[in-house]
Amino acid sequence: MPQATAESRRPIRVALSNDYEIALLGLAQMLARYPSKVQIVDLTTLAAVPHRADIILYDTFGRLPDNDIKLRKIVESNSAKVVVYSWEEYPEEAARRHGAVGYLHKGLSADELVAAVVAIHEDREPTAAPHTEEPDLTWPGQPFGLTQRESEMLTFITRGLTNDEIVRRSYLSINTVKSYIRSAYRKIGVRTRPQAVAWGYRNGFQSTDDVGL
Template sequence: MRTGSPIRVAVVNDYAIVVAGVAAMLAAHRERVKVVELDSGLPVLTDVDVILYDTFGQVQGDGVDLEDLVHGSSARVIIFSWNTQPDLVERAIVKGASGYLSKALDGEAMVEAIEAVHAGTIVLPRDEAGGTVDDPSAERGAWPGREVGLSHREAEVLALITQGLSNQEIAERSYLSINSVKTYIRLAYRKIGVTRRTQAMLWGMQNGFEPDRIRVVDAEASEA
């Protein structure tokens, strides 16, 4: 464990805008947490203390390949998600995650959780009831389509459509009921002005909903 220096963090998700949004939330706390690598669709290469895995459009729970994330390092993994169902959280922790955070947290709370995980504490969502956070007032960070009014859930469903998943696969990936998936699809279609799935997929491909393959490394990190 490093002492007297910021905790080194990598943020991971398949969408560059998502990882950049998470990094921006932590930017005001550079003296405590230093984001040294942002990875979209690529493995973490820098020696970091904590890997923050954002679940937007990704596999979740025990489906997360933690060994692939840590890439043989001693980094601890924190799952950052809107889905905080107790069974989902439990499976992620049992598989080896060191923390599971709700996306309703602000930057200060995230940093406190990262510090706790770095110190060896298992951190769980503060909402003991668990569930799926879906309060527009709690939405933080960034995601594709936010500029046109898509909520985080609508954007995630559209991202999965763009990836070619069926409604049932989307429900299984995002831990939503099939009826909820259909509701989010209707709302998203209305906001982006389409009526058919093929139109939605085309719109998604033209508006940043295809997964990225980008790595951004802090220049100082490679020298540390």
């Protein structure tokens, strides 16, 4: 019995997953402030998480919801509960269709995010409502003044997707996609798609994904 009690009191082991480790740094910093509740065991780009985890928090930066092979691979390759951490552009319905057991919005404060992770671990429904403010995260392109969504568009372009492919697979309208791309181009000082791809390769926008977009 004492062993069971110690097990129940230990922090929840959380692995953070994305194609870009830099996209996970801000999230890790948020969670690290709650060592009695959560323990970060991995920041990984791999489908199979290297260390034992209770929860895998899957950041959707640079991912498209329509056919997310990597999310399905993560669900299949691990015994931990897989929880998607995203904006509205990656809908909860898509996350659950790919096998995620939970869905958390990136507008959650650090307190709310940790409370939600604890609830999911305990098989309870999270009660925190999403905030409209973006949390203090880190993502590729941030030092260049790019928003997370603009950076995501550049990851898709660097991977070779056309605007129509992004539209079909992302639940976004063509006008929204073009708007993000235009503003991203202005910020990085390019005019054409080949220039944007070259910029992406020079600035670390190559995906580490080995299971397909």
